[in-house]
Amino acid sequence: MIDTWRPGRKAYFAAALSLLLLHTTGCGRRQTLVEIGDRTQVFRVCDGVEPMDLDPQTAIGQGEHDIMLSLFEGLVTADPVDVSPKPGVAESWDISPDGRVYTFHLRHNARWSNGETITAHDFIESHRRMLMPSLATQYSYMLYPVTNAEAFNNGKITNFDEVGFKALNDFTLQITLHDPTPYLLTMMTHDSWYPVPLATIKKYGAIDDRSNPWTRPENFVGNGAFLLKEWRMNSHILVEKNPLYWDAASVRLNKIYFDPTESFDTEERMFRSGQLHTVLQAPASKVAFYRKYHPDLIRVSTLYATYMYKMNTTRAPLNDKRVRAALAMALDRRGITETVSRAGEEPAFSLVPPGAAGYIPQGRVTEDVEAARKLLAAAGYPNGAHFPPISLLFNTAQNHKAIAEAAQQMWKKNLNIDVTLRNEEWKVYLDSERRMDYDLVRTSWVGDYPDPSTFMELYMTGGGNNNTGWSDPEYDRLVTLGGNTNNTAVRWDAYHKAEAILMDQMPFIPIYFYTEPRLLRPSVKGFYPNLTDQHPYKYVYLDPSADP
Amino acid sequence: MLRFILRRLLEMIPVLFIIATVTFFMMRLAPGGPFDQEKQMSKEIRARLEAHYGLDRPLFEQYLRQMKHLLVGDLGPSFKYPSRTVNEIIANSFPVSLELGLESLLVALVFGLAAGMIASLKQNSALDHVPMSLSMIGLCVPTFVMGPLLISAFALHLNWFNAAGWFFPRDRVLPALTLGAFYAAYIARLTRGGLLEILNLDFIRTARAKGASSSRVLFQHALRGGLLPVVSFLGPAIAGLLTGSFVVETLFGIPGLGRYFVTAAFNRDYFMVMGSVLFYAAFVIVMNLVVDIIVVWLDPKLRLE
Amino acid sequence: MPDPAAQLMIDEPDAASAPGASFWQDARHRLWKNKLAVFGLVVVAILTALCFSESWLCRHVIGFTYEQQDLALGPAPPSHAHWLGTDQLGRDLLARLLYGGRISLLVGLCATLVSLTIGVIYGSISGFIGGKLDILMMRAVDILYALPFAIFVVLLMVFFGRNLILLFIAIGAVEWLTMARIVRGQVMSLKKREFIEAAHALGLRRSRIIWRHIIPNMLGPIIVYATLTVPGVMLLEAFLSFLGLGVQPPQSSWGVLIKEGAEVMEEYPWLLIYPASVMALTLFSLNFLGDGLRDALDVHGAKD
Numbered sequence A: 001m002i003d004t005w006r007p008g009r010k011a012y013f014a015a016a017l018s019l020l021l022l023h024t025t026g027c028g029r030r031q032t033l034v035e036i037g038d039r040t041q042v043f044r045v046c047d048g049v050e051p052m053d054l055d056p057q058t059a060i061g062q063g064e065h066d067i068m069l070s071l072f073e074g075l076v077t078a079d080p081v082d083v084s085p086k087p088g089v090a091e092s093w094d095i096s097p098d099g100r101v102y103t104f105h106l107r108h109n110a111r112w113s114n115g116e117t118i119t120a121h122d123f124i125e126s127h128r129r130m131l132m133p134s135l136a137t138q139y140s141y142m143l144y145p146v147t148n149a150e151a152f153n154n155g156k157i158t159n160f161d162e163v164g165f166k167a168l169n170d171f172t173l174q175i176t177l178h179d180p181t182p183y184l185l186t187m188m189t190h191d192s193w194y195p196v197p198l199a200t201i202k203k204y205g206a207i208d209d210r211s212n213p214w215t216r217p218e219n220f221v222g223n224g225a226f227l228l229k230e231w232r233m234n235s236h237i238l239v240e241k242n243p244l245y246w247d248a249a250s251v252r253l254n255k256i257y258f259d260p261t262e263s264f265d266t267e268e269r270m271f272r273s274g275q276l277h278t279v280l281q282a283p284a285s286k287v288a289f290y291r292k293y294h295p296d297l298i299r300v301s302t303l304y305a306t307y308m309y310k311m312n313t314t315r316a317p318l319n320d321k322r323v324r325a326a327l328a329m330a331l332d333r334r335g336i337t338e339t340v341s342r343a344g345e346e347p348a349f350s351l352v353p354p355g356a357a358g359y360i361p362q363g364r365v366t367e368d369v370e371a372a373r374k375l376l377a378a379a380g381y382p383n384g385a386h387f388p389p390i391s392l393l394f395n396t397a398q399n400h401k402a403i404a405e406a407a408q409q410m411w412k413k414n415l416n417i418d419v420t421l422r423n424e425e426w427k428v429y430l431d432s433e434r435r436m437d438y439d440l441v442r443t444s445w446v447g448d449y450p451d452p453s454t455f456m457e458l459y460m461t462g463g464g465n466n467n468t469g470w471s472d473p474e475y476d477r478l479v480t481l482g483g484n485t486n487n488t489a490v491r492w493d494a495y496h497k498a499e500a501i502l503m504d505q506m507p508f509i510p511i512y513f514y515t516e517p518r519l520l521r522p523s524v525k526g527f528y529p530n531l532t533d534q535h536p537y538k539y540v541y542l543d544p545s546a547d548p
Numbered sequence B: 001m002l003r004f005i006l007r008r009l010l011e012m013i014p015v016l017f018i019i020a021t022v023t024f025f026m027m028r029l030a031p032g033g034p035f036d037q038e039k040q041m042s043k044e045i046r047a048r049l050e051a052h053y054g055l056d057r058p059l060f061e062q063y064l065r066q067m068k069h070l071l072v073g074d075l076g077p078s079f080k081y082p083s084r085t086v087n088e089i090i091a092n093s094f095p096v097s098l099e100l101g102l103e104s105l106l107v108a109l110v111f112g113l114a115a116g117m118i119a120s121l122k123q124n125s126a127l128d129h130v131p132m133s134l135s136m137i138g139l140c141v142p143t144f145v146m147g148p149l150l151i152s153a154f155a156l157h158l159n160w161f162n163a164a165g166w167f168f169p170r171d172r173v174l175p176a177l178t179l180g181a182f183y184a185a186y187i188a189r190l191t192r193g194g195l196l197e198i199l200n201l202d203f204i205r206t207a208r209a210k211g212a213s214s215s216r217v218l219f220q221h222a223l224r225g226g227l228l229p230v231v232s233f234l235g236p237a238i239a240g241l242l243t244g245s246f247v248v249e250t251l252f253g254i255p256g257l258g259r260y261f262v263t264a265a266f267n268r269d270y271f272m273v274m275g276s277v278l279f280y281a282a283f284v285i286v287m288n289l290v291v292d293i294i295v296v297w298l299d300p301k302l303r304l305e
Numbered sequence C: 001m002p003d004p005a006a007q008l009m010i011d012e013p014d015a016a017s018a019p020g021a022s023f024w025q026d027a028r029h030r031l032w033k034n035k036l037a038v039f040g041l042v043v044v045a046i047l048t049a050l051c052f053s054e055s056w057l058c059r060h061v062i063g064f065t066y067e068q069q070d071l072a073l074g075p076a077p078p079s080h081a082h083w084l085g086t087d088q089l090g091r092d093l094l095a096r097l098l099y100g101g102r103i104s105l106l107v108g109l110c111a112t113l114v115s116l117t118i119g120v121i122y123g124s125i126s127g128f129i130g131g132k133l134d135i136l137m138m139r140a141v142d143i144l145y146a147l148p149f150a151i152f153v154v155l156l157m158v159f160f161g162r163n164l165i166l167l168f169i170a171i172g173a174v175e176w177l178t179m180a181r182i183v184r185g186q187v188m189s190l191k192k193r194e195f196i197e198a199a200h201a202l203g204l205r206r207s208r209i210i211w212r213h214i215i216p217n218m219l220g221p222i223i224v225y226a227t228l229t230v231p232g233v234m235l236l237e238a239f240l241s242f243l244g245l246g247v248q249p250p251q252s253s254w255g256v257l258i259k260e261g262a263e264v265m266e267e268y269p270w271l272l273i274y275p276a277s278v279m280a281l282t283l284f285s286l287n288f289l290g291d292g293l294r295d296a297l298d299v300h301g302a303k304d
Helices: A009-024 A033-040 A062-071 A120-131 A138-143 A149-153 A198-203 A264-272 A284-293 A321-329 A333-341 A369-378 A400-415 A426-434 A453-459 A473-483 A488-505 B002-029 B043-052 B059-071 B086-121 B126-140 B143-157 B169-199 B202-209 B214-226 B228-242 B246-251 B258-267 B270-298 C004-015 C021-033 C035-052 C054-062 C093-129 C131-146 C149-160 C164-190 C194-201 C206-217 C219-242 C254-263 C270-297
Strands: A042-046 A076-078 A085-087 A090-095 A101-106 A165-169 A172-176 A226-232 A236-241 A255-259 A298-311 A390-395 A419-424 A440-446 A508-520
Touching: A033 A042, A042 A264, A062 A226, A062 A236, A062 A255, A085 A090, A101 A120, A120 A138, A120 A149, A120 A165, A120 A172, A120 A198, A138 A149, A264 B143, A264 B246, A284 A298, A284 A508, A321 A369, A321 A400, A321 A488, A321 A508, A333 A400, A333 A508, A369 A400, A390 A400, A390 A426, A400 A419, A400 A440, A419 A426, A426 A440, A426 B258, A426 C149, A440 A508, A453 A473, A453 A488, A473 A488, B002 B059, B002 B270, B002 C131, B002 C149, B059 B270, B086 B126, B086 B169, B086 B214, B086 B228, B086 B246, B086 B258, B086 B270, B126 B169, B126 C219, B126 C270, B143 B169, B143 B246, B143 C254, B169 B202, B169 B214, B169 B228, B169 B246, B169 C219, B202 B214, B214 B270, B228 B270, B228 C164, B228 C219, B246 B258, B258 B270, B258 C149, B270 C131, B270 C164, C021 C035, C021 C270, C035 C054, C035 C093, C035 C270, C054 C093, C093 C131, C093 C164, C093 C206, C093 C219, C093 C254, C093 C270, C131 C164, C149 C164, C164 C206, C164 C219, C194 C206, C206 C219, C219 C254, C219 C270, C254 C270
Parallel strands: A042 A255, A390 A419, A390 A440
Antiparallel strands: A076 A085, A090 A101, A101 A172, A165 A172, A226 A236, A236 A255, A298 A440, A298 A508
16 A cells, blocks of 8 residues: 555556556546545545754744644643643653642653663753754753753853752653743743753764754654654654654544645645645645535634734934824734735734633733824824825735735835835744834744743843834833733732733734634544644544545 | 766856855845844844844954855855754755646746647637637736636636645646746747747748748757747846745745745745755756757757867 | 949948938838838827826826725626726726836836846947957956846945836846847958958048948847837836835836736736736737838848
């Protein structure tokens, strides 16, 4: 049977033979790879991009994350349904009453794919590598709640023993935080917390060398439910069930193929022709059609991500908060999501998407053209008179242009002001944004982990992605307070107040909360929609009877 | 002949050197760097990454260092795919593009030359108008439209082929047609134009008047001079075909080299850009050399200079 | 076969005015007799006229401007109100086509003309003079072929801002290369023909030989290649717009319309079909015109 996507010479033969058999037995239609996969538990996924690497500490990005989720397992994993923390390599954990000391009890049967047992020391060594200044990992800040982690990462201290990781014995790991961090367990489901096989890495080069080839299939060692078997650039990645995984008995898929097509349209066509079980994102133009004609094949779920226009608060006229508010109030967000972006997005009136950790944002932009005109008049531009020319910067991709065109018309119509559009190639755009060479700029923010703090920190003073020139000490204080207390009531109160400041000052205009219009065959089971789009493959299986 | 080839190959050295130099400084002048991304990294981490790749050194020092590496054929690591070298990426993806390129070239030559020859012999007849109109349409339908159309018809409706992928022999058919059709249209029109020019020459007219059959005239006399424009066009065109097409490789999910020419520049993957540019340059130069030799063979009055 | 040298002798009296006046008069006369060519010329002229009177047409005939949105309507198929339908933002496609035609025709014709001029002059010099100069010039072409175009465009945009002239420069910079190589090949072959050698023997100036005898003899391939360049140039413009050079939204061009139409060809086919048809019509017309020009200027055909 053809159950591999890239068969060798023998498989060609088998393929030809099976096709011949199909014809002679009267079954005229060629069997699709999806149909074959359904019967043999071979899952074909499109993760969007060719992964930059499969080293969980240096590789970043959603596509990379999706693949590494099958290859590694942290102390804590995300629940497939609601992404809440669930036991992974750690069987259980205790949290000290002050919320600063976490003690993890590791499973005794968790092993690396080379057969070695995973111990608390493996985790400490992995975290040390993650924080090594010379490796320059981008997500090292995910470990910063740990005592002295930031100092070690910045080279201020060099003795890792001073960092808050401690192995009480081979199977007990104690993590000490500098302040209570209520979302620590949630953060720990992120790749940056995965263990990496230090012995293997050392075998193929320096542990702080980004070019270390230990992630090649022939060298690879992992601890996830699946094992890396083949990796052909821009063609496919094949992972197979890992027999040494501690919970191998409950893993039902035999193989997973990850396909890096890098084109939504190509992926959608492959899905339609039965080459893929699921596609991360349907092309925007096709979402409505699937929803109308094939609702069984599409699943639109909300994501923890916000689409917005940032404003340069250091330039006139956007240095006036009344002007910023007027621009924010004069948009018709539903018009944008329903006609322009068309992937079922939720209009956004605040920074933080609702739904994570039980936080409900309170600050809201009101869409009110009359009030917007008044604000603009108060700022000295009655009916848009003498409004200086400003431009909206965006990168030329996806729907950004159409959304910008729609916003431009809304501002013209509602406020009688002219906003010119300025599209730039991706890196030029990023450079312009970083240097704050813009008036308005399109941007989006995807939560690193499902907790509002990942959004609130965005506009803190000196935040690497703030780039608006806006800063407010009270906002900083509230966000810091909200991030460092275990008292949920105090946290949410602090965030609500911080959001109120944000809505009053308006350094950005929220447009919509992202959705993920995923294409999915009905035969795929155990693959739940969730906020951070994490689908641990150990729970996934294929049921051919569900896809007649 | 041998001396000519040797001299041209020697000329490659300064040409490649100039290309490498200009590319290096063009890349560095372009705004944005390899480490710019949607979620910007902190200044410290950016600085450390730049130090890791030597991007923190003075520009001229970097230039010298890269030239030194290029001299020994070391194209360096990729920024986008940190655990891979540019040499490795090119070595893995070029054979795919080469195969697709050769198949497309075959399609282009067979259809293009045949259509062009028939059209020129039967000028202003249906055998002229139909293929030429088709080629006109081929030119107006860019590959990014042609590809989806072919996929839609033959993969999604008739189910003869996969919609994308590069695994089975039949996966070659649609991409080769898509890519080949565009070049076939060019070749057809250039062939017809070139041949008509020659067929109208007096000595050919005389030959035809004396009763030589059309095909005999075509093959004995006209093709030689008439194919000159096609051959001149084919030099760079073949270099482009064999080093891969960004559009077709993306449309059909083909793991070829073509996509890197575009994505590497967009990613500011400095070493990858340099590697792909030099690789392509060498191809263009060699193909143009081959063209110059063929031109002389076609027109014996010319000599290799 | 008439003696080429003798023919040159006959031409010699009007040698002062570079190409003989009667030659161009004859050519014009022959062009007007060619129905297809005239048809092509008329269509191109009408299209150009329509596109450049776009603002008047939008106000008085179509009723919508190219940027006027109707989000509630969205993408609608052709109807009485919108003859060619609307795009995703509910903008009238006909208005956008006419507006886009201005930039596309301008780019298509001007950039082609620029690349034609550079390519012919460069290729002629290189092929005719030959030797070291030829080597130098052709290696320069090799270098330009290889440089990363996307980066070149980005640099142009960053250092000089965005304007139409830059668009021509960027497109011209790549499109003339193949033209130069084709011309060079033709020139090299032509200069070995008897009549050119005879002209040399007669002591004619090089510039005159090139202008009077070589260029007319390779007009066929040049015109064919030029008409082939037009669609390439129009589509290249779409790529440049993607990079930020070229048209700025909400403006449009045929290339951009086709590129965006291709993305939604299954859902809203009219968004691809009409722009592609208009472009095809233009190219067919230009092609007939090109063929007609070629026939009209064909020095061999002239002897019938």
